Amino acid sequence: GENVEQHPSTLSVQEGDSAVIKCTYSDSASNYFPWYKQELGKRPQLIIDIRSNVGEKKDQRIAVTLNKTAKHFSLHITETQPEDSAVYFCAASNTGFQKLVFGTGTRLLVSP
Amino acid sequence: DTGVSQDPRHKITKRGQNVTFRCDPISEHNRLYWYRQTLGQGPEFLTYFQNEAQLEKSRLLSDRFSAERPKGSFSTLEIQRTEQGDSAMYLCASSPKFRVSSEQYFGPGTRLTVT
Numbered sequence: 001g002e003n004v005e006q007h008p009s010t011l012s013v014q015e016g017d018s019a020v021i022k023c024t025y026s027d028s029a030s031n032y033f034p035w036y037k038q039e040l041g042k043r044p045q046l047i048i049d050i051r052s053n054v055g056e057k058k059d060q061r062i063a064v065t066l067n068k069t070a071k072h073f074s075l076h077i078t079e080t081q082p083e084d085s086a087v088y089f090c091a092a093s094n095t096g097f098q099k100l101v102f103g104t105g106t107r108l109l110v111s112p
Numbered sequence: 113d114t115g116v117s118q119d120p121r122h123k124i125t126k127r128g129q130n131v132t133f134r135c136d137p138i139s140e141h142n143r144l145y146w147y148r149q150t151l152g153q154g155p156e157f158l159t160y161f162q163n164e165a166q167l168e169k170s171r172l173l174s175d176r177f178s179a180e181r182p183k184g185s186f187s188t189l190e191i192q193r194t195e196q197g198d199s200a201m202y203l204c205a206s207s208p209k210f211r212v213s214s215e216q217y218f219g220p221g222t223r224l225t226v227t
Contacts, residue, residue, distance in 0.1 A: 032214075036218075042166060044155065058212060078125060098143065098167075099145065100155070100157065103154055104153060105154050
């Protein structure tokens with residue numbers, strides 16, 4: 001089955017810096033890759049996603065890139081703000097099975 | 113609030129007791145998922161419904177776990193004879209029906225503590 005690895009497990013940056021979180025997946029049939037932000041004690045919130053027919057997607061300060069050949073995808077956050085501090089999870093799924101397989105999470109800390 | 117809702121938000125139970133959780137998906141969503149999340153980990157898939165049909169169950173789901181979605185709307189997850197290892201956050205998610213994989217929106221979760 002699918003296996004998703006995520007790095008780093010923790011990431012500390014200064015406000016205004018960029019942050020990059022990377023994930024790799026094992027199942028070449030996976031074609032949908034969402035990213036979730038989870039604040040302490042709250043539900044995972046979908047922040048951006050990408051499908052396998054697209055190489056890059058942007059939404060304001062957030063972007064996701066996908067390399068199907070290498071089977072990895074990344075989350076890029078620019079101009080980080082303290083409110084970006086949270087745990088971020090990547091995930092993968094394919095059309096046939098629908099379930100999301102999550103990475104182990106990255107704790108992002110943005111210091112003022 | 114038109115998002116996914118779950119009840120109860122917290123449940124403390126003694127080992128060996130049965131517990132049942134409820135999930136109400138977003139009204140126009142026909143797909144419903146249950147996940148389990150332990151501290152410091154990502155959510156793990158448990159089971160998935162499309163309308164009232166349970167289409168997939170994880171091997172993680174022992175025979176003590178059962179889920180239903182009788183009318184294709186709300187769903188219940190029951191754990192029988194709870195064990196301390198069942199302590200976790202149980203998350204429900206829903207997604208609309210499209211021909212390809214679609215976004216899943218999560219509820220606030222039910223935190224289960226087995227003493």
